[in-house]
Amino acid sequence: MTPAPPNLVLVAVIVVMVTVGVYLLLERSLSRVLLGIIALGNGVNLLFLVAGGRAGGAPIIGQTPVDKMSDPLPQAMVLTAIVITLGMTGFLLAVAYRSWQLHGHDEVQDDLEDRAVARRAASDLAAYLDADDDGTDTLDDEAAAVHDDMVHDEKLDGETAHAETAHAGAADDETLHDDPRHDDEAVAQ
Amino acid sequence: MSDLTWVVPLPVVLPLVGAGLTLVRWRNVAAQRVISVAALTLGLLASVTLLLAVGNGPLVVDVGGWAAPVGIDLVADNLSALMLTISSAVTLCVLVYSLAQGVADGDRETPVAIFHPTYLVLCAGVANAFVSGDLFNLYVGFEILLAASYVLLTLGGTGERIRAGTIYVVVSLVSSMVFLLAIGLIYAATGTVNLAQLALRLPELDPTVQLVLHVLLLLAFGIKAAIFPLSAWLPDSYPTAPAPVTAVFAGLLTKVGVYALIRTETLLFPGGRVDDLLLWAALATMLVGILGAVAQKDIKRLVSFTLVSHIGYMVFGIALSSERGLGASVFYVTHHITVQTALFLVVGLMERRGGSTSLDRLGGLAKLAPVLAVLFFIPAMSLAGIPPLSGFLGKTGLLQAGVAVGTPLALTLVAGGVVTSLLTLYAVVKAWNKAFWQAPPAAAPDVRLPRGMVGSAGALVGLSLALTVFAGPLYAYTSNAAAGLRERTPYIEAVLPDGSRGEGESAHVTEAEGGDG
Numbered sequence: 001m002t003p004a005p006p007n008l009v010l011v012a013v014i015v016v017m018v019t020v021g022v023y024l025l026l027e028r029s030l031s032r033v034l035l036g037i038i039a040l041g042n043g044v045n046l047l048f049l050v051a052g053g054r055a056g057g058a059p060i061i062g063q064t065p066v067d068k069m070s071d072p073l074p075q076a077m078v079l080t081a082i083v084i085t086l087g088m089t090g091f092l093l094a095v096a097y098r099s100w101q102l103h104g105h106d107e108v109q110d111d112l113e114d115r116a117v118a119r120r121a122a123s124d125l126a127a128y129l130d131a132d133d134d135g136t137d138t139l140d141d142e143a144a145a146v147h148d149d150m151v152h153d154e155k156l157d158g159e160t161a162h163a164e165t166a167h168a169g170a171a172d173d174e175t176l177h178d179d180p181r182h183d184d185e186a187v188a189q
Numbered sequence: 190m191s192d193l194t195w196v197v198p199l200p201v202v203l204p205l206v207g208a209g210l211t212l213v214r215w216r217n218v219a220a221q222r223v224i225s226v227a228a229l230t231l232g233l234l235a236s237v238t239l240l241l242a243v244g245n246g247p248l249v250v251d252v253g254g255w256a257a258p259v260g261i262d263l264v265a266d267n268l269s270a271l272m273l274t275i276s277s278a279v280t281l282c283v284l285v286y287s288l289a290q291g292v293a294d295g296d297r298e299t300p301v302a303i304f305h306p307t308y309l310v311l312c313a314g315v316a317n318a319f320v321s322g323d324l325f326n327l328y329v330g331f332e333i334l335l336a337a338s339y340v341l342l343t344l345g346g347t348g349e350r351i352r353a354g355t356i357y358v359v360v361s362l363v364s365s366m367v368f369l370l371a372i373g374l375i376y377a378a379t380g381t382v383n384l385a386q387l388a389l390r391l392p393e394l395d396p397t398v399q400l401v402l403h404v405l406l407l408l409a410f411g412i413k414a415a416i417f418p419l420s421a422w423l424p425d426s427y428p429t430a431p432a433p434v435t436a437v438f439a440g441l442l443t444k445v446g447v448y449a450l451i452r453t454e455t456l457l458f459p460g461g462r463v464d465d466l467l468l469w470a471a472l473a474t475m476l477v478g479i480l481g482a483v484a485q486k487d488i489k490r491l492v493s494f495t496l497v498s499h500i501g502y503m504v505f506g507i508a509l510s511s512e513r514g515l516g517a518s519v520f521y522v523t524h525h526i527t528v529q530t531a532l533f534l535v536v537g538l539m540e541r542r543g544g545s546t547s548l549d550r551l552g553g554l555a556k557l558a559p560v561l562a563v564l565f566f567i568p569a570m571s572l573a574g575i576p577p578l579s580g581f582l583g584k585t586g587l588l589q590a591g592v593a594v595g596t597p598l599a600l601t602l603v604a605g606g607v608v609t610s611l612l613t614l615y616a617v618v619k620a621w622n623k624a625f626w627q628a629p630p631a632a633a634p635d636v637r638l639p640r641g642m643v644g645s646a647g648a649l650v651g652l653s654l655a656l657t658v659f660a661g662p663l664y665a666y667t668s669n670a671a672a673g674l675r676e677r678t679p680y681i682e683a684v685l686p687d688g689s690r691g692e693g694e695s696a697h698v699t700e701a702e703g704g705d706g
Contacts, residue, residue: 025359025363030355030359033359037359037362037363037366040363040366041366041369044366044369044370044373047370047373047374047377048373048376050373050377051373051374051376051377052376073259073376073382074373074376077325077372077376077382080325080329081369084329084332084336084365087336088336088339088358088362088365091336091339091340091358092358092359092362095343095351095354095355095358098343098346098351099351099352099355102348102351103348108352108355108356108359109352109355111352111353111425113428113485113487113490114425117484117485117486121484
């Protein structure tokens with residue numbers, strides 16, 4: 001291949017088209033994204049023309065002298081790329097239309113599940129809850145409750161069982177969301 | 190050269206012919222089923238033949254008799270043949286699964302008239318990417334599989350799938366544009382897109398230009414392989430598709446990106462100039478991916494996040510730039526294709542049996558469906574790397590390779606790999622506890638799982654167990670493949686036998702004319 005300086009006009013057009021394409025890609029509306037893809041795709045296709053070197057005659061032996069031929073390979077590639085981009089454009093249009101049919105707009109939507117995970121994280125909730133968990137007890141609360149039950153079982157034999165249960169029950173209500181150590185103190189009293 | 194070169198195009202051609210036939214017979218569901226299964230079975234046979242035949246060196250076909258650097262060539266070397274075999278096996282299993290699902294559901298979930306041709310085109314695209322010996326043909330292979338995947342992902346056009354499809358399509362298009370840009374610039378710099386000739390010409394370029402081209406290719410393949418920070422699209426889009434579609438996407442599409450990455454790092458740009466960058470990316474992919482998985486409460490999303498995370502392991506092996514690392518990485522790719530696909534198929538079965546994919550609403554499946562529990566447990570443990578399963582062997586190989594390299598960064602990656610493995614165990618065990626052991630929050634729907642679906646998922650789990658049992662020979666094979674990849678000359682000499690042109694009609698024509706491409 002002869003090293004020829006690239007066609008500056010083509011390079012400038014490529015720069016503009018790629019810039020426009022990237023800018024439009026950042027939009028939320030799918031129609032604009034589609035326009036961006038088209039601009040970007042055509043910018044890249046033009047790049048292949050630059051990559052092919054100096055323009056020349058048809059690359060057919062006997063019609064053009066070998067050193068005046070233009071390089072046919074990038075043109076074949078560009079044709080393929082154009083066809084592919086056309087197909088993708090058609091598909092994206094269909095998706096945008098379907099989105100408009102379903103939602104009345106064609107904006108790219110947020111992922112709801114993602115939002116839910118983020119919300120749970122922001123409000124410092126556990127990602128999972130067990131089925132047998134009512135969602136209020138921490139592990140410490142549970143340990144305290146088990147401890148209470150054991151203490152009660154021992155004391156139930158005694159005569160103060162009724163009063164003690166009432167007392168502990170009241171203490172439980174008060175300290176449910178509190179430091180579990182208070183629970184122990186209440187029982188100790 | 191062996192006489193078996195005619196087999197090389199078959200894994201591409203058979204599914205494509207099948208796609209055409211199923212499209213013609215779109216009214217006849219039974220005929221479509223027979224054609225699809227036959228096409229993929231023959232494709233699998235062809236791939237296995239290649240796997241056995243490539244021992245003596247890569248097989249090369251100059252398509253249409255056009256000699257290599259100008260014409261398109263298809264190359265099957267050790268890596269390609271292994272990828273073809275495993276992908277054909279996986280696509281066949283997934284096809285049987287979706288057929289059984291179609292029979293059971295009366296074809297509501299998978300409108301077969303479109304499903305079969307699209308699925309076969311997807312298989313052809315994947316195979317084309319694996320055997321392509323030409324950068325532009327690789328792009329075409331990518332586009333074939335992507336176009337098919339767009340259709341499969343938005344099957345039915347429900348609101349949720351359109352939402353997911355939008356993101357997937359736009360991100361994939363951008364990555365394709367970057368790839369195309371890279372091809373254009375590479376052609377401008379070297380005047381060729383033939384991989385073997387590029388391997389000869391790229392090292393002659395100015396190092397800065399090389400770096401630009403290299404990074405552009407990495408960017409394009411990084412998006413397709415879902416390497417952090419280019420991975421956000423994957424867990425967003427995959428979980429909404431029908432179970433068999435998600436399974437085949439998760440198993441194969443990202444691996445095609447990894448395959449392209451391997452070719453870039455070994456054939457096109459050896460020397461590992463961007464290894465540090467890739468190692469950091471691998472570490473971030475592993476950790477960010479698995480932390481994402483831990484936070485999820487939907488099992489499909491959880492498994493998608495583990496997929497992202499485990500891509501990090503493969504990149505780690507590639508970026509070590511050692512023969513052991515590359516061999517372990519190829520082994521890991523093989524293991525991961527099988528296990529990840531199996532896991533997604535089983536998750537599809539869980540959704541069927543338990544009526545939901547939310548871990549808050551699943552429960553008690555161990556009692557309801559003990560077979561399902563076993564089918565989930567094996568790939569899940571393999572994914573987490575519990576011995577003696579194939580995941581453990583793959584991870585051990587990678588960690589050993591990392592320690593053998595021994596730089597501080599490689600050792601950091603080794604530690605990161607262990608942590609990721611542990612967190613994977615945490616994530617899948619949590620999913621196991623919730624879905625299989627907790628008291629069911631609501632009564633599960635009374636459905637029987639179709640035998641074909643369980644059978645095909647079971648076949649994949651069996652395949653992953655076979656990878657464990659035959660890990661020794663497989664490891665030897667992947668090490669051999671890695672040695673060939675790093676040596677490069679077998680590939681280049683197979684494509685360009687006399688150092689300049691491949692074999693084909695045009696070689697004689699051009700020699701007579703005395704011209705040069």
